[in-house]
Amino acid sequence: MAFAASNPVMPTALKILIAGGFGVGKTTMVGSVSEVPPLETEERMTVASVGLDSLAGIENKSATTVAMDFGRITIAPELVLYLFGTPGQHRFWFMWDDLALGALGAVVLADTRRLEQCFASVDYFEKRGTPFAVGINCFHGKREWTTEQVRKALDLGPDTPVMLCDARDRESSKKVLLALLDVARAHALARTASIPGV
């Protein structure tokens, strides 16, 4: 068997998900921190029956393929982080388990003009116990809602960061990612503390 578990040149790959509704800026956020322009790939779905949502006219295509955008950050020669923009619609839920498997956590990008579009992502990550942070993308320059209003509307606990961001701006995207990783770190600390005898 050619698996390279002990090969020193093989890095470890990790991932963070960037979730949220259609057109909320997921690819933009990936691109703002990635060392390569966002790449796109698609996976063919073999599930025949999927839920339809309001995006009329694209059912034929999206019922058979799901497109994903992603980028890469080389943290160290032996540690590579991938950022995946997730397909946000209901109909793609069946593939999220593969996408979410082993993720350090997720950023849920929200657009206050269409806040309901991120409900599904928030639900999913809460149920799965995946660490996440909510970024309110203010790319349209309007801050009609406060972070506290969004927190209330999404029914989020005090431990989930909610912050304003500009997905085009690297420093702004870094802040959201670091807020998410703070949550992931707290989860990891809690796990360590709960192991008896450690």
Next chain:
Amino acid sequence: MPDRQWSDAEGVGHHVRPYAITGGRTRHSEHSFALITLVVTRSPDGFGGESVEPEAAAILDICRDRAVAIAEIAAELDLPVSVVKVLCGDLLNSELILVQAPPKESDAPSVELIERVMDGIRRL
């Protein structure tokens, strides 16, 4: 061999050829890969006399200089992820590549690992 090319009349188009590359297989019978499973070509030059299909040869080329994720290979070759997984399964059986699976779900990330990622992001 099941002929899946014609099983989905509406979904044909550019999907016909990718699955023709895999002989109609949509998944590998022995190996499973994640989107971020990393692939490295074992032999830095040539295929050791073995003949491989053009798409497989392209994968060996892409993964020669660094470890490349399955998703990256798929993007680079403009092939569906599942096709790349099948091709990589064959290359693994032929011992032409090394692969590194990502940490398992049960291997929850350590505080130290998360802090290393945080440091890396701060440095961007």
